[in-house]
Amino acid sequence: MGTKDAISSAQKQRLPPMVEIGMTRQKSRTTVSRAALMCVPVMTFPTLAHTQAPAGPPADAAEALVRAYPDFLERIAANDIVWKDGTRMPIDDGKGAKGFDAMLDDPDIKDMFSMQYPLGEKGLAPAINFDPGRTRYLPLFKKMYGDCQAVGFMSNAASVVWLPSKGGKSVEFTRINGAAAALQKVSDELDKLP
DSSP, X not given: OOTTTOOOHHHHHTSOHHHHHTEEEOSSOEEEOTTHHHHSOOOOOTTTTTOOOOSSOOTTHHHHHHHHOTTTEEEEETTXXXXXXXXXXXXXXXXXXXXXXXXXXXXXXXXXXXXXXXXXXXXXXXXXXXXXXXXXXXXXXXXXXXXXXXXXXXXXXXXXXXXXXXXXXXXXXXXXXXXXXXXXXXXXXXXXXX
């Protein structure tokens, strides 16, 4: 393995969340998947996007998740998120507080909300191991968006023209939950900038 192919743990911790989406861990190296953006779309939680508590998930994080995805999620029952089809997923795995690497490697739903985006601190470098939105509970994403390794996965994809006036490369992105349309709006807004 060449040095440009290897990404150290320290380097990986400094990657922005969108780069991390395309990373898959293997025993001795990290590689970038072809369908990186399609595998695990970034979920946004409008009611939580700009809160500022530095430690721990907000008490209503799971409820916000249910409100954000009403086509898939039905309710909270005790420690579970209940899907419309009756599937239950635990909010808290009971393992207690986790270190940064443990949250990335073995998260629960609660861990996805453990770091909140800071409000108004534009241009400041984040603290080491402070990366809101990077922790993802993969069973939730696979159930909602599908397994990117499965046959037929791309049937839910739509082309998004990224920065049309600046080259306009197309990327395939999921239509589920309006994600492709939302990404196109982001691109269009960014495209207006100099």
